[in-house]
Amino acid sequence: MTVRVGVIGAGMIGQDHIRRLTEVVTGAAVTAVADVDAERAAEVAARVGAAALPTGADLVASPDVDAVLVTSWGPTHAEHVLAAIAAGKPVFCEKPLATTAEDCLRIVEAERAHGRRLVQVGFMRRFDAGYRQMKEVLSTGSLGAPLIVHCAHRNPTVPESYHSAMAAQDTAVHEIDVLRWLLDDEIVSAQVVTPRATSRRFAHLKDPQIMIFETASGVRIDLEVFVNCQYGYDIQCEVVGEDGLVRLPDPAAVGVRTAARHGRSVLQDWKDRFAEAFDTEFRAWVASVANGTEPIGPSSWDGYAATVITDAAVRSLEAGGETVTTDMKPRPAFYGGTA
Incomplete structure (x- = not known):
């Protein structure tokens, strides 16, 4: 078909x-x-x-x-x-x-x-090979209970139309979704604090931002969102457990040694970083439609949860960094919950 x-x-x-x-x-x-x-x-x-x-x-x-x-x-x-x-x-x-x-x-x-x-x-990170490997490791329980998650989401630059709330709504929303999935845990509060601002930003923009989330089980997540880092598109994620940690691998890149230096290139664009994840995501969606089965990707409930959590982050930013509780409805049984 x-x-x-x-x-x-x-x-x-x-x-x-x-x-x-x-x-x-x-x-x-x-x-x-x-x-x-x-x-x-x-x-x-x-x-x-x-x-x-x-x-x-x-x-x-x-x-x-x-x-x-x-x-x-x-x-x-x-x-x-x-x-x-x-x-x-x-x-x-x-x-x-x-x-x-x-x-x-x-x-x-x-x-x-x-x-x-x-x-x-369309939260494609759940289909990224590196995140899926992290999910496999966490699912075994070999690291013990997750305790802390460290993340960074860096872009080289953003256009002048990008405003401070978009750091949560357009940028951090990807981490919010993939971490809910990785940890199989709900985010219950958000706090956004602003360190010294980079001089490489447009004057209206608060950049970078540090976002701190807490999950229902008590895991603490810190996320650096820095959308004018200049050097490239860089996604980092590390989950620290009781007995070890698991880290998202960097994209494969050749190492170059020359003129007394050793290095590798950094991707400049999110489309290149997650191209394979996008492809995998759409293969899975088309297959589910063709087979008449329900989709395996993020659900309407996941979309709702992401919006509630980003709203809480924006409110925290606007309130000068106070911790804001997410006001989320109970998850219905239809989406794997108990309500």
Whole structure:
């Protein structure tokens, strides 16, 4: 079976996923594209022989679309995801699932009412080989109970449009999701403190930021978010347990020895760092649609949890670094909880 995918949002990430679905992943075809910019939608659709449709609603309703990929502007995500659920069509939504916790819960309730999972959220790190190796080690229990997690998320630069709240909402959200998964534990509080600011930032931006999270079992997480580090795109993660630690491996790179120096290059872009994770993520999603099974990736509940936790981090930043408790609803049994 070839899964016919309709893509809502033909911007940079949408176009990259269209390339992935048409050139990398087998068993899928992009059959429809919609975007607020009709001219761009037509241009992108023409490249892959797809139809350009006027709206996301038209795309969801199309009989030529089996599954929906949402890569549009964040505030439009809830509308398109809810439409796909109402149509009974599987939907892959790039993060965020929605920009408010209330809209995330609307999606959760709609999916529960449908009776089976249709939604996968685009947190690709769960599909990264290094993180999966960490998960395997932690699952054995050989390190004892996790105690502390040290993380860093560094970008070389960000555009002037990037603002301080985006450090949590757009950047740290990836660590928030993958750590909930790695630890199989919920984050219950967030604190954001700001050290000395780098001179390499735009004046309105608080950078770097240090985020401190606590989980329900008492694990403490410290996360450095530094989006103007200059030297490259650098992701670090280390989980310290009672009997040892496990560290995320750096991407493979050749070592060069010359002129009395020994070193290796640092990646400059998140697309290069997680290219294989994106590919694996979409292979798994397409396979689940083709087989008629529920998706194995992050759920609507995971999207809700990430939004609640990033909201708490933003509130802490705005309150000058006070610790903010996450106000999360009990996890329903539908998503593996007890409520």
